Amino acid sequence: MKDKRNLHQKVQELCDCFATTDPLMEMAKVPHEADAEEAALKWVALAVLHGVTAGAEKIRISRRSDGTVDVRAKYREAPLRSPGSEIGSKIIDALKHVIGVEGDEGKSPLALGIRDSSLELKVKYEKDGAEEHVTLKFPES
Numbered sequence: 001m002k003d004k005r006n007l008h009q010k011v012q013e014l015c016d017c018f019a020t021t022d023p024l025m026e027m028a029k030v031p032h033e034a035d036a037e038e039a040a041l042k043w044v045a046l047a048v049l050h051g052v053t054a055g056a057e058k059i060r061i062s063r064r065s066d067g068t069v070d071v072r073a074k075y076r077e078a079p080l081r082s083p084g085s086e087i088g089s090k091i092i093d094a095l096k097h098v099i100g101v102e103g104d105e106g107k108s109p110l111a112l113g114i115r116d117s118s119l120e121l122k123v124k125y126e127k128d129g130a131e132e133h134v135t136l137k138f139p140e141s
């Protein structure tokens with residue numbers, strides 16, 4: 001339980017840290033970071049910030065059996081830049097850990113404070129054969 005809170009807390013801190021930046025520009029730098037675990041949490045924070053500022057309905061991260069990672073946002077049918085296989089895998093693992101999923105599916109709310117506001121995302125994990133998907137669903141505006 002302690003680790004779950006710590007990852008959540010780190011994402012919270014990163015949201016606050018990057019709240020005044022361009023999330024897409026910062027996301028483009030993530031695949032080049034040395035620490036994949038820290039980069040994964042940074043990417044999650046940036047995805048949340050991007051989703052809020054761009055009016056996304058949801059962002060879905062998928063890991064295929066060959067290790068490739070794909071990211072799609074629901075507000076338009078254009079993929080977001082993938083963080084790469086290593087960091088993408090860490091993103092999925094971190095989000096599973098934060099919401100406490102141990103099986104092939106699960107979902108949980110994820111409350112985050114961003115500056116002077118708060119936000120509750122719905123995080124859903126699904127495993128379909130060899131593919132895994134984590135969806136961040138944003139509240140309606």
